[in-house]
Amino acid sequence: MDDLQTPYAVKLPAFEGPLDLLLHLIKQHEINIYDIPISLITGQYLEYLSLMTSLNLAVAGEFLVMAATLIHIKSRTLLPPSETNDEEDEEDPRADLVMRLLEYQRFKEAAQGFESRENEWREVFYRPAPHGTDGPTDEINLVDMSLFDLLEALRGVMERAPTRQGLEIVVDELSVQDQMSLILDRLEREESITFTALFDDDTTRLAMIVTFLALLELIRLKRVRILQAELFGAIRVWKSTNLQPS
């Protein structure tokens, strides 16, 4: 019964990508990688893609791009030799592909080497935690700290604070406008401020200048008035409305 339900089993090896598939085909047909019979390989490649499609497997875009590349190379091999070009200048249309295959192949082989090392060292355990366990550890060595850790940490903290809006940084610019509203703000709470007290919060010369400009602006707009009760006495800043009740 089982045989009837599965009339044939298609063994479809998984490939890491089009290059991997091509290497497989090359090996399967015992082809010299430096002299690929392009039409044979193109045919085999397209056959594999249609097999994938018939099995409803998603064919990744990269496989289609490679199919187009193969067809293009094949078409170039069919063209008669160009007579205008020098024979020497003419490049084998397969050269690029062969280089890519060779380059990919050496890393594929290196990966196999890594795999056997992995198997060997997976049998070795350290204390307190065996090496290479998944998941972040609670503490991180400063030497091993990477930008990825920093970004991960930022992402984590931002995700945990989703509702807190207005996290944008207030750019530390000293604007006269801001200083003006700060002064008016203070005058809401205090009836009057001494001239010198206005500058209490200013740490830099620039800040003091901005405060002074803000004060001048407020006077010009008649929003505040400054009074000196006696000669050499304290200069006080009043809100205009306090002096001129409407």
Next chain:
Amino acid sequence: MEEHELTAVIEALLFVAGEPMSLGRLAEVLEGADTDRIREALDTLRQNYDAAGRGLQIVEVAGGHQIATRSECAPWIKTLEKIKTATRLSRSGLETLAIVAYKQPVTRGEIEAIRGVDSAGVLKTLLERRIIRIVGRREGLGRPMLYGTTREFLQYFGLKDLSELPALKEFKEVAETLPENEPIRETAGDLTN
């Protein structure tokens, strides 16, 4: 299993377990090896560890057996721990550092608003490690201190300057799991202006 093999396996088990292993537990792991033989192997192991020039010993605690350091070595172990803690950063430390790095100059209040927890201790640690520094004070009410990163910070991460910090949106290329409306919009480059 030969006696010396049994001893070897028990040694390895005590080493990785990191907690006292009782005879029963050992027998369980060794799939029914005879308890008497396990006891003998443990004795052999203990004797081996009692030889001169050993920094470790097999102690019997809390109903089990465990590998522990010898007390004579304690002063050096303490030194090591000190060095290790000085070079380690907790997860909260890393989080706080990330906020400082990307939002600098930033106040403690702003950091705490993001993290949702008190961050005075973490900031102190980061300051002591010289990864962050006080870069000034914010104008306005309370004039809170502003934190920023140091040159050491750049060195740790192999960065030439802050503009080299990858922005969260670039990170998105790598980690495509980020939510769409990321609250942080500025790139690090903007912050250095």
Next chain:
Amino acid sequence: MEEHELTAVIEALLFVAGEPMSLGRLAEVLEGADTDRIREALDTLRQNYDAAGRGLQIVEVAGGHQIATRSECAPWIKTLEKIKTATRLSRSGLETLAIVAYKQPVTRGEIEAIRGVDSAGVLKTLLERRIIRIVGRREGLGRPMLYGTTREFLQYFGLKDLSELPALKEFKEVAETLPENEPIRETAGDLTN
């Protein structure tokens, strides 16, 4: 300190460290003990650990020395339920890692050019497992992020340092090997295959 005392202290330090201890770090903890003497003591220790009936060994990984179990004991260690064996790296993971290891510092674009497939997801997994890390940015257009391997990488594969990586197989340039005077073009007949 006597030689056997030094050996003992080093053994205790390697036991508590839980990470590879470099000669430099050992010297730091041992407050200026001569590096040659430390090296000798380490050799003595290693020989002691190589005696029959030992379940532990001193391995040299990631630029340091560390106590580890012998692989023969692995089957029993794996039965301790709290011991998690690391998930194996996938084929794509190993492939990508190989490219990062040999070509570092390398950009995602370069990796994808070699593999011929999108590699963002694989890179993220490798980053999360701390086997690779972002090491900086490449100068030039787009300033893409550069990837490199970590200390965990060395530890995971039992490598002392990157120079221990086996040499990457070289291949001959295509131009040199292509049959010089043979017709490259195939006949139309071949196309019916």
